[in-house]
Amino acid sequence: MAKRIETIRLSCFYGSYKAVDDASLVIEPKSVTALIGPSGCGKSTYLRALNRMHEVIPGARVEGSVLLDDVDIYRPDVDPVAVRRTIGMVFQRPNPFPTMSIYDNVAAGLKLNGVRRKSELDDAVERSIKAANLWGEVKDRLGKAGAGLSGGQQQRLCIARAIAVEPAVLLMDEPCSALDPISTLAIEDLISQLKDSYTIVIVTHNMQQAARVSDTTGFFTLRGPGEAGYLVEVDTTTKIFTNPTEQRTEDYITGRFG
Amino acid sequence: MxxxxxxxxxxxxxxxxxxxxxxxxxxxxxxxxxxxxxxxRRRGDGIFRGLTLSAGIFVLAILVAIAVFLIAKSVPAIAQDKGNFFTTKTWDPDGSKVFGIAALAFGTVLSSVLALILTVPLALGVAIFIVEYAPKRIATFLGYAVDMLAAVPSVVYGLWAVYFLLKRMVPLQVFLADHFGWIPLFADPENRAGQFSQSVLAAALILGVMILPIIAAISREVISQVDPAQREGMLALGATHWEMVRMAVLPPSRPGIVGGIMLGLGRALGETIAIALVIGASFTISPHIMSSGNAIAANIAVKFAEAGSLGRNALIASGLVLFAITLVVNLTARAIIYRAGAVERSAAV
Structure with a gap:
C-alpha cells in the first residue's frame, strides 16, 4: 500500500509569487519524513503540493513534477480528486466536520468512495479509530458529534478519518501545534505506529518532534524576507541533528537562527 | 438568543x-x-447598559402594543360576525355582516408556499454559484445584482407583473393545463389558462421574484461563513467540488439557510400591493392556481378605504390572523434552527 514520493525540481507559486523554489526530494515508503524550517519557508506549501491541495487556493500553481511510484501526479490526465484519495492529509488545526457524528466523520471518506454497506463501514470505522488510538475514548459515543471531543482527541479523529480510506501516503501539516504536550505525545506515538503501514510526511515547527518521530529530515529556509523558500538539505534525521552538511542547517538546529 | x-x-x-x-x-x-x-466610578457603563436595556424593552413594548391593538379591535368585530369568522369564505361586513378569514388565509398561505417552492432551489443555486463557482469579479457583480433586486419597491414588481408578466404567462398556463391538468393544482375548470388573467400562480411567481434576493443574500452570507478548514478537510479526503459543497458546506449552513427561507416566507405572507395587483380578489378556496384568489394583506389594502366602521374592524381582525400566521412561521423556524443546534450541543457535554 505505502508508496514512494519523489519531487523533481518542484516550485510552487501563489500567482506570481514564488513560495517554494526548485525542491527535489525523495520520500521513502513506510518511513517518516519531517520537514522543518522557519515560518514562511514554504514547507507547508510544499507539503500541500504533494497531494494537489496547493492548487485549491485561487491562483496557486506548481512547476516541476511529483512522482508517486513513478507516476507524475501533475500530468494533465491525472485527476486531483483521485490523488487526494490516495494521499491523505491531516491539518494544523483539528477540523472534524461539526455537523457529523464521530462515526460519520470517519466514514465520510469511505462514503465518498462509494462504500455503502453498513457492515463494511462499521468495520472500517472501528479499525481506523483503533489505529488512531482513539477507540477506548469514543467507542461508547460514536453517534455524538466530533466537535465535542478535546483538541487532541479531535486531531486523532482527523487522523482516523484520513486513514479510513487506506491512503498510500499520509501528509501531516503541523498536526500537534494546536495541542498540549500530552496530546502531542499521543499523536507522536501514533505516528510511530502508523509508519509500519504508511508513508508519512510531517511538517513541524518543533525540532525535538522532528528528531523524535522521523527517519529522514528535510530543512527548508529562505534566502531573505519575501523570497522563495528552498530545500537546504535532506538527510537521515540523525545526521541532520548531529552533523549536518550545510552551515545554515547547523545554525538553525542549534538555535543560532530562525 | x-x-x-x-x-x-x-x-x-x-x-x-x-x-x-x-x-x-x-x-x-x-x-x-x-x-x-x-x-x-464607571458611569459610561451604566449609561450604556441603560440605553441598550431600554432599546430591548422598547421593542417588546411595540410588539405588545400591536398585539393589544389588534385584539382590542378584532374581538368586537368577530362578535358581530353573522357567519363563522374562521370558516366563512365571503367578506361582507358592512352589508350582511357575514365575513370570514377562510378564503383569505388559504390564498395567503397557498401563494406564499408556492412562491417558496419556486424560489428556494433557485436562490440556493444563486448563492452556491456566487460563493463556490463564480470567478471573483462575476461573483461580486452578481452579489450586487441580488442586493439591488432586494431593493426594488414591491409596487414596481406589481406593475411589472401586470404589464409584462401576466400576458407572457399565457403559454406557460396553457402548457400546464394541457399536460398537468390532472393535478388539481394545474386543473383549469374555468377555462382561464388561455387568457390574460390575474391568478394565484401569477401572485406566487411575483412573490417568488420578490423573496429570491432575500433568501439568496442570506444563504450566500451563511455559505461563505463556513470555515475554510472544513472545505479543505473534505477536499483532502478526495471529495469533488460538489461533494465538498454537499457534505461540508451545506450541512453547517442549514440553520442559517432555514432562517433566510423563513424571512422570505414572512415577507411573502405580508406582501400587499404586488399581490393586490395580480391575484384577482375572489373569495374562494380552490386548489386551481390558474384561477384568481385572494390574500389577507392584499384584501386589507383594497378594502380599507371604502370600509365602514365594522368593515375596518373586520379587516383588523384579518390582520390579527396574519400576525398569528407569521408568528407561527417564525416560531417554527426557531424550532428547526434550535433542533439543528441541539445535536451539537448534546455532543459538547
Whole structure:
C-alpha cells in the first residue's frame, strides 16, 4: 500500500509569487519524513503540493513534477480528486466536520468512495479509530458529534478519518501545534505506529518532534524576507541533528537562527 | 438568543467597578485597598447598559402594543360576525355582516408556499454559484445584482407583473393545463389558462421574484461563513467540488439557510400591493392556481378605504390572523434552527 514520493525540481507559486523554489526530494515508503524550517519557508506549501491541495487556493500553481511510484501526479490526465484519495492529509488545526457524528466523520471518506454497506463501514470505522488510538475514548459515543471531543482527541479523529480510506501516503501539516504536550505525545506515538503501514510526511515547527518521530529530515529556509523558500538539505534525521552538511542547517538546529 | 445575551452580564460576577471598591467592614476585609486599586466610578457603563436595556424593552413594548391593538379591535368585530369568522369564505361586513378569514388565509398561505417552492432551489443555486463557482469579479457583480433586486419597491414588481408578466404567462398556463391538468393544482375548470388573467400562480411567481434576493443574500452570507478548514478537510479526503459543497458546506449552513427561507416566507405572507395587483380578489378556496384568489394583506389594502366602521374592524381582525400566521412561521423556524443546534450541543457535554 505505502508508496514512494519523489519531487523533481518542484516550485510552487501563489500567482506570481514564488513560495517554494526548485525542491527535489525523495520520500521513502513506510518511513517518516519531517520537514522543518522557519515560518514562511514554504514547507507547508510544499507539503500541500504533494497531494494537489496547493492548487485549491485561487491562483496557486506548481512547476516541476511529483512522482508517486513513478507516476507524475501533475500530468494533465491525472485527476486531483483521485490523488487526494490516495494521499491523505491531516491539518494544523483539528477540523472534524461539526455537523457529523464521530462515526460519520470517519466514514465520510469511505462514503465518498462509494462504500455503502453498513457492515463494511462499521468495520472500517472501528479499525481506523483503533489505529488512531482513539477507540477506548469514543467507542461508547460514536453517534455524538466530533466537535465535542478535546483538541487532541479531535486531531486523532482527523487522523482516523484520513486513514479510513487506506491512503498510500499520509501528509501531516503541523498536526500537534494546536495541542498540549500530552496530546502531542499521543499523536507522536501514533505516528510511530502508523509508519509500519504508511508513508508519512510531517511538517513541524518543533525540532525535538522532528528528531523524535522521523527517519529522514528535510530543512527548508529562505534566502531573505519575501523570497522563495528552498530545500537546504535532506538527510537521515540523525545526521541532520548531529552533523549536518550545510552551515545554515547547523545554525538553525542549534538555535543560532530562525 | 436575545435572552442569552441579555442574561450573561447578570449571571456573571459583579462588574469590575464594584468588585474592587471596599465593601462593608468585616467579611475578611481588613485593610482599605490603596488608591490605585480602587476603581473609578464607571458611569459610561451604566449609561450604556441603560440605553441598550431600554432599546430591548422598547421593542417588546411595540410588539405588545400591536398585539393589544389588534385584539382590542378584532374581538368586537368577530362578535358581530353573522357567519363563522374562521370558516366563512365571503367578506361582507358592512352589508350582511357575514365575513370570514377562510378564503383569505388559504390564498395567503397557498401563494406564499408556492412562491417558496419556486424560489428556494433557485436562490440556493444563486448563492452556491456566487460563493463556490463564480470567478471573483462575476461573483461580486452578481452579489450586487441580488442586493439591488432586494431593493426594488414591491409596487414596481406589481406593475411589472401586470404589464409584462401576466400576458407572457399565457403559454406557460396553457402548457400546464394541457399536460398537468390532472393535478388539481394545474386543473383549469374555468377555462382561464388561455387568457390574460390575474391568478394565484401569477401572485406566487411575483412573490417568488420578490423573496429570491432575500433568501439568496442570506444563504450566500451563511455559505461563505463556513470555515475554510472544513472545505479543505473534505477536499483532502478526495471529495469533488460538489461533494465538498454537499457534505461540508451545506450541512453547517442549514440553520442559517432555514432562517433566510423563513424571512422570505414572512415577507411573502405580508406582501400587499404586488399581490393586490395580480391575484384577482375572489373569495374562494380552490386548489386551481390558474384561477384568481385572494390574500389577507392584499384584501386589507383594497378594502380599507371604502370600509365602514365594522368593515375596518373586520379587516383588523384579518390582520390579527396574519400576525398569528407569521408568528407561527417564525416560531417554527426557531424550532428547526434550535433542533439543528441541539445535536451539537448534546455532543459538547
Amino acid at each position: 436575545v435572552s442569552g445575551t441579555n442574561g450573561a452580564p447578570d449571571a456573571g460576577p459583579l462588574p469590575p467597578g464594584q468588585a474592587s471598591r471596599p465593601g462593608p467592614a468585616g467579611a475578611g476585609v481588613r485593610t482599605r485597598p490603596p488608591a490605585d486599586l480602587v476603581g473609578p
